[in-house]
Amino acid sequence: MRSPGDPMVPDDVAWSAVSPRLALGRRIVACGSLLVLAIAVVVVAGVAGSPIAFLGALVPLALAGWVWWLIGRQVAAIAYAERDDDLLVRRGVMFRSLAVVPYGRMQFVDVEAGPLDRALGIARVQLHTAAARSDASIPGLAPDQAATLRARLARRGEARLAGL
Amino acid sequence: MTTEAASTIPGRTPTDGEWRPLHPLTPFVRGWKVVAAALVVVGQQRGGDLAQRGLPSRTEALITLAAIAALALLAGGYALLAWRRARYRVDADVLQLRTGVLFRQERQAPLDRLQAVDVVRPLLARFFGLAELSLEVAGSGDSSIRLSLLREADAQALRSTLLARAAGLAYEGDVAPEAPEHEVLTVPVARTVESLLRNGSMLVGLLLLIGTVVAAVVLGSPAPLVGLLPIGFTVVSVVWTRFTGGFGFRVATSPDGVRLHHGLLTTRSQTVPPGRVQAVRMRQPLLWRGRDWWRVEVNVAGYGGGRNRDEGAVEENLLLTVGTRAEALMVVGLALPELAAAADIGIDVVAAGLTGRGSQGGFTSSPRGARWLDPIGWRRHGVLVTRAVLLARRGVLVRELDLVPHARTQSLALLQGPLQRRLGLASFAVHSTRGPVRPSVQHLPADVAAALLHQQAERAMSARADSTHDGRWMMGR
Numbered sequence: 001m002r003s004p005g006d007p008m009v010p011d012d013v014a015w016s017a018v019s020p021r022l023a024l025g026r027r028i029v030a031c032g033s034l035l036v037l038a039i040a041v042v043v044v045a046g047v048a049g050s051p052i053a054f055l056g057a058l059v060p061l062a063l064a065g066w067v068w069w070l071i072g073r074q075v076a077a078i079a080y081a082e083r084d085d086d087l088l089v090r091r092g093v094m095f096r097s098l099a100v101v102p103y104g105r106m107q108f109v110d111v112e113a114g115p116l117d118r119a120l121g122i123a124r125v126q127l128h129t130a131a132a133r134s135d136a137s138i139p140g141l142a143p144d145q146a147a148t149l150r151a152r153l154a155r156r157g158e159a160r161l162a163g164l
Numbered sequence: 165m166t167t168e169a170a171s172t173i174p175g176r177t178p179t180d181g182e183w184r185p186l187h188p189l190t191p192f193v194r195g196w197k198v199v200a201a202a203l204v205v206v207g208q209q210r211g212g213d214l215a216q217r218g219l220p221s222r223t224e225a226l227i228t229l230a231a232i233a234a235l236a237l238l239a240g241g242y243a244l245l246a247w248r249r250a251r252y253r254v255d256a257d258v259l260q261l262r263t264g265v266l267f268r269q270e271r272q273a274p275l276d277r278l279q280a281v282d283v284v285r286p287l288l289a290r291f292f293g294l295a296e297l298s299l300e301v302a303g304s305g306d307s308s309i310r311l312s313l314l315r316e317a318d319a320q321a322l323r324s325t326l327l328a329r330a331a332g333l334a335y336e337g338d339v340a341p342e343a344p345e346h347e348v349l350t351v352p353v354a355r356t357v358e359s360l361l362r363n364g365s366m367l368v369g370l371l372l373l374i375g376t377v378v379a380a381v382v383l384g385s386p387a388p389l390v391g392l393l394p395i396g397f398t399v400v401s402v403v404w405t406r407f408t409g410g411f412g413f414r415v416a417t418s419p420d421g422v423r424l425h426h427g428l429l430t431t432r433s434q435t436v437p438p439g440r441v442q443a444v445r446m447r448q449p450l451l452w453r454g455r456d457w458w459r460v461e462v463n464v465a466g467y468g469g470g471r472n473r474d475e476g477a478v479e480e481n482l483l484l485t486v487g488t489r490a491e492a493l494m495v496v497g498l499a500l501p502e503l504a505a506a507a508d509i510g511i512d513v514v515a516a517g518l519t520g521r522g523s524q525g526g527f528t529s530s531p532r533g534a535r536w537l538d539p540i541g542w543r544r545h546g547v548l549v550t551r552a553v554l555l556a557r558r559g560v561l562v563r564e565l566d567l568v569p570h571a572r573t574q575s576l577a578l579l580q581g582p583l584q585r586r587l588g589l590a591s592f593a594v595h596s597t598r599g600p601v602r603p604s605v606q607h608l609p610a611d612v613a614a615a616l617l618h619q620q621a622e623r624a625m626s627a628r629a630d631s632t633h634d635g636r637w638m639m640g641r
Contacts, residue, residue: 007614008580009588086621096585098578098614100621105574129303130465131574131595133602153522160625 008096013081013088022140023075023119027068034064080138081144085160087127087153089136101136104160105129109150112142123148181255183262190250190313191243198239202232252311254322256329261309262457273309278330280436281323284315286414287429295319299326300466308466309481312612327420343418348498349491350483351413353459359486362451369399380523391635410485415495422498424483428544432482440464440573441499443596445484445519448499448563458518461566462486462499463599473612482602489518500567502552502614517548517557517565527557528616533587534607547592547605547616552627554620556605566603568594570620570627578617580610592616 009015045053073093081088087103106127109152113123123146126137141149245265252261259273279300289295296312297319310378314322321339321470330339335341360366373396378387411428421437441465452458460483467480484495493514495506503514516525523529527546534542546557554573556566580590590613593604608616 007610008578011619085625096580098617100577100617101575102573102621103623104625107584108548120206129574129595130597132598133593134533134575134577136575 004055008098009090009117010088010098013083015079015081015090016024018080018140019122019139019142020075021122022078023071025116025120025122026071026075030067030071031064034060036069038064075113078138080096087136088155099134099136101127101129101134102160103156105131105134106157109153109157111143111146111150113141123147125153129152132160148163175390181253183251183253186247186252186311187294187313188247189292189313192238192585193286193292193313194241194246195236195241195243195279196288199232199236202235206232220445234299245429252389254326254632259309259326261311266373271309272298275326275330276332277361278326278333278437280434280464281326282318282435283316283323283433285427285431289313289433300464302465316365323435330437331420340466340596341413341422345416345418345423347414347416348494349415349484349487350488351410353411355486356410356413358455359452359457360406362457363449363456364451365399365639366403367451369395390547396403409479409480413482413485415484415498417498422483426479428487432479433548436462436499438462438501439571441483442568442574443599443601444496444499444567445601445603446496446514446565446567448518450561452486457487458484458489459486460492460495460499461600463596463601465597468599490513498565498571500553502571503567513550514555514567515549515567517546518563520546520557527555528608528612529590530607530608535590536587537589537607541606545606545608546610549616549623556594558602558606566594566601568601568603569598570623572596573620573624573627576617576620578613584610590614591636 013103028075038057041047041057041060042054043050045056067102070093076088077093077096078091080090085104086100088098088100090096090098108128110126111123112126112130117123121142122140123143124137125146127134129136138146138149187638198261207453234361242265246263249265249268250261251262252259254260257275259275261271261273263269263271279302281300282298284296284298285294285295293316294313295316296310297314298311299309301309303508311322320342324342325340328335333340351557367631373392380386381389408430410426410430413426414424416423420435421440423436424432424434424436426432445461447461448457448461449459461481462483463481482494483499487495496514515527520527521543523546524547527548529544529546530538530542532542537603538545541558541560544558544563545558548555548557552569552571554568554570556568558564574597575595577593577595578590579593584590584607585613588610589607590610591604591606592608592613593602596603597605605613
């Protein structure tokens, strides 16, 4: 079973990426709040009448640029693969993780979508096992894709469910 | 026995499928708790004043008493209402409990998903011969059902009946006979006390106390001692809780599963049926090393969730408060019958995992590169996979060994930080149900960890496929 290449990214399975709209959603939230901060700094600087303080606005702007780039990389790193008996979910660029969730261990599967998610047309599939720590979720799926994935996972889970 | 008494009186069996109330003394016992809490608060508030201002005036005392009486009336009234609404019933497959004064709740526990049954006797309830029956069913969050309070005999009878029905065991009459119990081990009180003293914070506390006493004597004033009082109070209460919780810890076996009895004031009898233990951790704090004592903690689905978080989660999850190595290994053997069933490893291998380092005992350990990340403990990080159980070893100062049966593996994960990536390492984690045991192995070679992840997923699957311990464990025996 040892795969050549990077052990954190087994290449003997078909990985599915998530929608880049997820990156857009996260960027709107993160960069938006930084932008608000930058504007606040500009307003304060204007009121104080100190030209140096305007430079302070550059900090959140630079941060926003970095976050923009980072989110792109992070979302690109999220991927999942359905194997015969379990689901693989991988994420992270610096701190990488690869989770294996056996279908037989899934207690139930949720599909979640917040208001921004709905506006962007994405949803999150959340898998629940009896373990509190197995954080297996796949964000950034198209709603119909999420629904079919949930149905498929639930069907496979039922076929293989083996108590606790 | 008590079960006979319960079954000979028609209509008194607690398991005939009828809706029945809890014991009529319940509101008194439960309402009393609120009053006791109020008394403690008043005592703490007024105790400080007493030293400075002397006895309170008559009106002040009357007002306080009246407030306490009003509170008692209120608490008692609410408890009475709650008792009148509470009804439970048991039939062949489920236990149901209806509760709630304002917000009604009906809970249902499918017996084939039963994870553990506890009979808890709080101090006051013991005076009246009452007990609380607490059932854990697999579920997320607070999934336990508490029947509080029942006659002790009823609680015992109900426990054996629930366990028998959960096991799929046939019996005559309405109430199953109590399963015979075989006691295997008792923790002596002296050892409990010594284990509490052999504790880092305890030693620091003692040194602090000695220092303050010396300071007080030198200064000739009790001021430093008074300053120490709040800390002393906290330490004493923590130690007291541990002492009373673990007092008289007894481990027994029965066909129902592992039985644990413990407690000084509030006594608790836990029954964990076979195959319900999700993971085991053996732990040795630094100061226990001289005695070679070990503590054994377990994850059982339902234990340590919801309400239990503040109420003795540690206590519930203990399989052995303190024991010698031989005792600890025996208890682990009881909790994980898989360990003995798989003939490929003896208990020796487990023993090797307790203290071994590097590749001792056949463990796969961290490579040399890991010393950059964990200069002290890198040799202790190790993993061993046997036919039925995964063993994860760690810790130089505080030694730990986690055991997870393959059939109880929930999900798995591989984690890798930037430094680990540079060094070609990865950490491997097994996800178990909520509890003190969080099995993981740090800093394995990345390719070994990846191979382990996939092999373990397959092993977990095949182990589940032929696991006989799920659901009704006496069926087909």
